[in-house]
Amino acid sequence: MRRNGLRILVIIPVYGRSSLPTGAFITTAEYVSGLVAAGHSVDVVTTIKEPGEVYREGGVRVWPLRQWRRAVQASAPELVISHHGDRKAPRIIARLGRTHHLLMVHGLADDTDLGRPALVWFPSAGCRAHYPAYRGRALVLPPPIDPARYRTTPGTLVTLNGSTTAKGADVLAQVAEQMPDTPFLMVRAAGHTPGLLPPNVEVMDRSDPRSVYARTRILLMPSTTESYGRAGVEAMLSGIPVLAAPLPGIREALGQAATYIPREDTTRWVAELRRLQDPATYAQVAQRCRAHAEGLDYPANLRRFEVECRSLGATGARPAPALRR
Template structure:
């Protein structure tokens, strides 16, 4: 396991903190970008010696407490005394649908609340404004700008006390591998580009395609001889089961606030062909190859160009360079320092 922030890092808390997170689901059962960002953010807090507990708000397959990458996860079915954990906590952490209920408890027990914002949808910022948030964490510069525009319409007293940008941390060494041969889409619902994948597989019968089932949404999975379907993959298995088989990653998403899968692929020098959402433009930078998701012919032209060795080498070099630029160490050190500062 990578240790992004050493336990002896300067500015650490005087004593181990009790950090209690409330989220709707966690790996290994639920593997989506928001959850893996959260895991990557709390791992260095564990490395610094803090006690991190993640309490689930939805029923799932797990019935007993379990450990995931050093993090204690408490399924909803296993215990009913979440309020006891809240009372003992130094810091509460929430994201997505759990923000309103966790914010109510934070106010009631006088606890510091951290909200990890994973998208720019109105409910995200509205819940932050309603919760008396101590720290709002944004995953990109463009999200921070969107938040500033939103909060400009609200009284200052309702705005988060502070904010921080933490780009979804990707530990490149955990994903780096030798690329494979397939053109891959991860999560094949319509919004992520399932129809684009299907159309390309039909237009390019000479090429191998890989469809990885996602954690959510109705999956578009046509029965084609050159399209292999892979069931939902746990995060720690992505290197071997997905990226080691992938030559090019597709991200024709209608919306991405950042696009973690693309950054995982960059670690192996895998070119990413994506729809130019603000988040993907920021995350992929100059390594991204951008084509409008409605231009299937444009996607095909780019993919055929990447079949040539010279073009692929150039795109792969740019991907590796961007992966190095996205080293998460500085972001995570700042994040840990800020969380520890909340409890002082």
């Protein structure tokens, strides 16, 4: 008779205490927490930022890459979960025989070959559409976003969560130059130094998300590419208005609650920011944003992902074979 929980191995670049992770890694960590809470046994192998030794965090055993063979032997996984684009994961997965594989696709990658996993997770239909050649089983499910992690009292700054052109740093610089009396905040992308910025733009290192939103009055998302608008949802949980480029993934995440502006139309970005300087207008938009974010079902997203993982186990998953060195 089969026990209730699966043995699951997650292969992910970073996990937990080893970094201040980006949205993709936070999303996976949230799903992992849901799997542990549902009674599954989860081990994680990190492929970039390696802890010195094995450690436990939140019921998960975390292994550095150099110990991946020990991780496989100790966990005997019936399901393996990895990220598309992680170049170190495939060589481990290739050694796992017929163990079921769930591939998580967090972005719109140039490499559109997803291989033949048992299941592919996408954060939005827009992201799924980017991979038309994939014909296998797919799960389109929004990232789980825990309100308790993000809710705060909004601050006073106009914020961009990223310092690259892909996140809209060029648009923020142009807008800030036209609004010298408005304070702006740019959160530095990992390993990236932004170019010359107007003096009214403060740059801060990546930090706890709540501390960023506690300084934020309005969030800008003039991105060139997004598979989902996670940062917008996070901000809206605190009633922070979001101005965003009209990308499919962002529209799926933010619906009618955001204000959409073509990223190259700097005049419109400035006009909308000035419109939100009116307290009554700001309050109305903030309420709309808060209502939208509160309508998203965080526990249901965790449950749906867990059900899909459990269903893979019910289709005859075979534990990973013993490995030879």
